[in-house]
Amino acid sequence: MINFVSNNESINYKAMATIMKGDFVKMIYTGEVGQVKGWVDGETLIVEMDGVEFPVFTDHIQKTEAPNASSSTVTKPSINHPKRAAEKLKAIGLNSQIDDLPDQGIHCLLQPFFDTDGDIKYFNIHLHNDTGIPISFSYTCTSKNQSPYSFSKEMGGRNSMIVHSLEFDQLNDKPSLEFSFKLLKISPNKKKEFSKVFKLKPKLVLQPTRHIAIVDAYVYCYTLFTQLPKNKEVEQPVKAINHELINTQLQLNQTISTLASKETNPTSETFFNLKERIVDLHMEQLAKTYGHLPKRHILAQQLKHFEDEIKGAITKREDHMIVIHGLGKGKLKQEIIKLLRDYEEVCAFRNDYDPRFGFGATKILFEYED
Secondary structure, X not given: OOOOOOOOOOOOHHHHHHOOOXXXXXXXXXXXXXXXXXEOOOOEEEEEEOOEEEEEEHHHEEEEOOOOOOOOOOOOOOOOOHHHHHHHHHHOOOOOOOOOOOOOOEEEEEEEEEOOOOOEEEEEEEEEEOXXXXXXXXXXXXXXXXXXXXXXXXEOOOEEEEEEEEEHHHHHHOOEEXXXXXXXXXXXXXXXXXXXXXXXXXXXXXXXXEEEOOOOEEEEEEEEEOOOXXXXXXXXXXXXXXXXXXXXXXXXXXXXXXXXXXXXXXXXXXXXXXOOEEEEOOHHHHOOOOOOOOHHHHHHHHHHXXXXXXXXXXXXXXXXXXXXXXXXXXXXXXXXXXXXXXXXOEEEEEOOOEOOOEOOEEEEEEOOOO
16 A cells, blocks of 8 residues: 655645656666556655556656557567566666675665755655665555555665655654565575564654765664674574573562562563563463463463563563564464554564574563653
């Protein structure tokens, strides 16, 4: 679903008078032809090509006739010319080779646009792949008062692409931005698939902007990954936790309220140390006997325990916590991610490899309003 701009002061009406919804346009750099589905903002419109919709700058297109028109100036791309197709892919960066430059990570860039009073009106959201490896990605934006927006595409290394446009007022809804990535070229010791979720907040504008050459603009920069996540050849199972050590640290922390709750449920396993809260949701840690319980009851009990713990972490204004959900089929992990979107204090979470738990745990980061 695309968020089209309407009644926006920043719309380029001259361009809109030239290129209308339903018109066909040709990509200047590749020669391919697509159909205009609508406008995102004064500089960007949505073009559909081969059933895929994506944003394009007006400077990168020119109006043309329909592909089936008799005009000789229009050439319909053909998949029967692999050499020509490869040249087009290379022109837009999808066939780029892995370069030898340092891996500078993947970033989300928010480019502000201003109204006549100098206030921010809206943002263009760029995805900046500053690695030397081409990737495919899926982007989803969800917020309380807006329909979800999704966009998927492939992009080359050392490249940037507009994925969305957000009105400044939408930041009050603290939209959640979710990115899922997949490497298009195999790279040794790098994870093939990885993801990141974070929430946008109005205080973003209190941070300084940075000039990014590839978009030639001053932007607010959020680093998704400082480098491509490293891969482990064999995912290690969740390691046993040193109960004696944790029990000692538990006494040092003086977590009286938590100890009181454990008296009513002595079989539940929540571990604390001086730095982090670790919640183990394996059912054998939550109940002495559970084999007779239906799967839906087990899942409900795990999620209830998780919500009790995350509420406790937020009440104590902890900066993060770790939840151990195991590998399994991923149902518990999926339900946890759904719940995290309901907590405004959750600013990010990630399922990176941890030497203690392998890939069977998720780290949740909190951020609190002053």
